[in-house]
Amino acid sequence: MTTKEKYKKVAYYPGCALEGTGHSYNRSTKAVGKALGLDLVEVKNWNCCGAMEVKNIDPKLQTYLSSRVMSVAANEMDMDVVMAPCNGCYHNLKKAEYDLANDEESVEVVDKLSKKAGHKTYESGQVETIHALDWIKQTIGEDGLRERVKNSLSGIKVANYYGCMYTRPRHIFPEKDQGPGSESTSKPHFMDDLLAAAGAENVDFPLKTACCGGAHTLSDSDTSTKLVLNILKAAKMAGADVIATECPTCHSGLEMHQIRAEKRLGEKVDVKILYFTQLLGMALGLKPRKVGVHENISDSIGFLKEKGLG
Amino acid sequence: MRSLADIESAIEAAGANPDPEAGADELLALSEEVLEHWVTAKGDVPTQDEREGFRLLALHRQGAKGDPSFNACRETCREVAYHYNLVKLQPDAAEITDRLQMMMMVSSHLYLFISGKMQVAQLGDFCCSSRPIRTGSEAETVTIKEA
Numbered sequence: 001m002t003t004k005e006k007y008k009k010v011a012y013y014p015g016c017a018l019e020g021t022g023h024s025y026n027r028s029t030k031a032v033g034k035a036l037g038l039d040l041v042e043v044k045n046w047n048c049c050g051a052m053e054v055k056n057i058d059p060k061l062q063t064y065l066s067s068r069v070m071s072v073a074a075n076e077m078d079m080d081v082v083m084a085p086c087n088g089c090y091h092n093l094k095k096a097e098y099d100l101a102n103d104e105e106s107v108e109v110v111d112k113l114s115k116k117a118g119h120k121t122y123e124s125g126q127v128e129t130i131h132a133l134d135w136i137k138q139t140i141g142e143d144g145l146r147e148r149v150k151n152s153l154s155g156i157k158v159a160n161y162y163g164c165m166y167t168r169p170r171h172i173f174p175e176k177d178q179g180p181g182s183e184s185t186s187k188p189h190f191m192d193d194l195l196a197a198a199g200a201e202n203v204d205f206p207l208k209t210a211c212c213g214g215a216h217t218l219s220d221s222d223t224s225t226k227l228v229l230n231i232l233k234a235a236k237m238a239g240a241d242v243i244a245t246e247c248p249t250c251h252s253g254l255e256m257h258q259i260r261a262e263k264r265l266g267e268k269v270d271v272k273i274l275y276f277t278q279l280l281g282m283a284l285g286l287k288p289r290k291v292g293v294h295e296n297i298s299d300s301i302g303f304l305k306e307k308g309l310g
Numbered sequence: 311m312r313s314l315a316d317i318e319s320a321i322e323a324a325g326a327n328p329d330p331e332a333g334a335d336e337l338l339a340l341s342e343e344v345l346e347h348w349v350t351a352k353g354d355v356p357t358q359d360e361r362e363g364f365r366l367l368a369l370h371r372q373g374a375k376g377d378p379s380f381n382a383c384r385e386t387c388r389e390v391a392y393h394y395n396l397v398k399l400q401p402d403a404a405e406i407t408d409r410l411q412m413m414m415m416v417s418s419h420l421y422l423f424i425s426g427k428m429q430v431a432q433l434g435d436f437c438c439s440s441r442p443i444r445t446g447s448e449a450e451t452v453t454i455k456e457a
Contacts, residue, residue, distance in 0.1 A: 186385055206389040
């Protein structure tokens with residue numbers, strides 16, 4: 001079976017953020033999947049991946065929590081691919097996979113907790129975890145997207161922002177940096193490729209994998225605001241109308257601190273913030289509401305109408 | 311070595327330097343100073359070595375040893391070096407002022423990331439890949455303790 005065929009039907013792991021602040025990412029991911037004829041089967045009774053809170057206190061407990069999601073997909077749903085659109089979930093499932101393949105103690109802890117919880121222990125290699133970017137890039141690809149575009153994104157300049165967790169740490173992403181066709185950990189480009197195929201003009205954005213301050217947002221909001229402001233200003237200076245995102249933490253951080261920067265620092269940066277799935281969905285002919293633009297904090301409707309997407 | 315607070319304002323001033331090449335030199339030096347703060351706070355002596363022609367990259371490598379979360383600024387350091395090259399190797403480019411400004415923003419991001427990391431007990435955990443605050447036997451007890 002080719003990768004393209006394998007990814008056409010995947011176990012969908014939305015994670016907690018996509019049921020909360022990232023709801024428009026959830027909505028737009030599902031809508032794009034439907035428009036492209038791809039099947040998403042939500043992981044049954046999924047749990048938190050361990051996010052950053054559990055991981056910082058007890059990394060092996062995070063490994064277990066992520067392994068349970070993969071165990072349900074593999075052993076209860078007979079799926080061999082899990083697709084996680086959230087960078088945090090994606091990162092944690094990949095990290096669990098790595099730990100279970102390389103750390104005997106993690107295997108023991110996961111086995112013990114799985115037995116206690118009453119489900120089959122996940123074994124390394126049972127599923128492949130992918131991101132929403134891999135999913136669309138590998139199944140439809142740029143040529144497939146070009147054929148399906150109904151409303152070109154031409155005239156929209158985009159700064160693609162991947163955040164820090166999509167490519168780091170490198171060792172948990174063995175499929176990346178494998179030459180042509182694979183994703184790069186130093187200069188990721190899958191989102192750039194997909195949006196360019198939909199007609200957008202990507203700008204050269206030096207902070208595409210820089211920290212958004214997401215983890216620091218409660219303990220030191222001012223630092224987070226300054227980090228976000230810097231990202232917004234750099235995108236604007238690079239000529240972008242829109243920052244495209246693929247992580248719910250980055251996205252909500254950018255939106256909230258954009259407002260906070262204006263209120264606290266008096267700095268207004270007029271750059272729109274949209275999930276890449278929202279942009280792709282509109283390029284495929286979906287209405288802004290169908291991809292949850294109305295659920296974003298920042299208001300992009302006027303801009304989208306101006307560009308013929310509203 | 312200037313204080314972190316002094317470095318923050320110096321970065322902004324360097325970005326507005328009417329001589330872009332001098333501004334780029336200053337921004338590179340300031341970025342190195344930011345990393346020197348991090349390395350020194352870890353109890354090491356900042357290296358004078360270079361990697362790929364930049365001391366900045368050698369300092370980053372030194373700062374990331376034993377602290378994988380520090381890699382969250384690896385590409386930021388590389389972008390500082392890239393923009394330095396843009397300014398220094400194409401001094402007659404029409405967009406030279408914009409390039410210096412962009413270098414200033416990238417340097418500023420490096421400053422914000424590292425100074426943020428150092429706020430909590432000087433070497434606090436900041437990013438999502440931060441090291442666990444509890445390790446070893448205590449973590450194990452939490453994980454596998456029988457009900």
